[in-house]
Amino acid sequence: MILALELFVMLVLANGAPVVARKLFGHHWETPVDGGRLWHDGRPLLGQSKTWRGVVAGTLSCGLFALVAGMGLFFGLLFGLLGLLGDMLSSFIKRRRGLAASARALWLDQIPEALLPMILAFFWLPLGFWQAVAVVVLFTLSNILFSPLLYRLGIRRQPH
Numbered sequence: 001m002i003l004a005l006e007l008f009v010m011l012v013l014a015n016g017a018p019v020v021a022r023k024l025f026g027h028h029w030e031t032p033v034d035g036g037r038l039w040h041d042g043r044p045l046l047g048q049s050k051t052w053r054g055v056v057a058g059t060l061s062c063g064l065f066a067l068v069a070g071m072g073l074f075f076g077l078l079f080g081l082l083g084l085l086g087d088m089l090s091s092f093i094k095r096r097r098g099l100a101a102s103a104r105a106l107w108l109d110q111i112p113e114a115l116l117p118m119i120l121a122f123f124w125l126p127l128g129f130w131q132a133v134a135v136v137v138l139f140t141l142s143n144i145l146f147s148p149l150l151y152r153l154g155i156r157r158q159p160h
Contacts, residue, residue: 004131006069007121010062010076011114011139014083017061018054029053033088039095046091047101058084075124079117086112110140 022030031052034045059080066076089112094105114136122132 003125003127004135006065006071007079007118007125007127007135008138010065010079011083011117011135013061013065014058014080014117015087015113015143017057018051018084021053021057022051025053029056041096043095043098045095046088047095049101050088050091055081055084071125075120079120082117082120083113086114086116089116106144107140110143111136114139 029052030048032046032048033050033052033055034047036048037045039045059077062080062083063073063076066079067073090105090108091101093108094101094103097105099105118132118136121127121135122129
């Protein structure tokens, strides 16, 4: 149970640290991961909101948390990176569907960024299948429910 809670916290860190880094650093280090490139459909590969600053912030925050929690720095770095890769996959799919970076895509905005790192956790840690599924579901539902509140508090740019 504690392990599942720690993994949930790591998903929140991977998702939230880039937002905090944007608040702390403003326009510094906001280079887009896709370098502003366009896909063959003429749309951005990922978009301006996926930055190297966010990748570093999300990955490092998970790595440090995992180190302190006894899961190991390497596991945490990989876990955080997979969460961010899942988020980028969602952005890529949204751009292909013609959705703006700020558009809501229920489930697509949450599941890949939780599922990819939890697959790693399932194979790396003593974590049961249903525990891993429960963490993905908990993260997804909490993200859907709490994003509007974080928007009202000025933490998120969009209410979703």
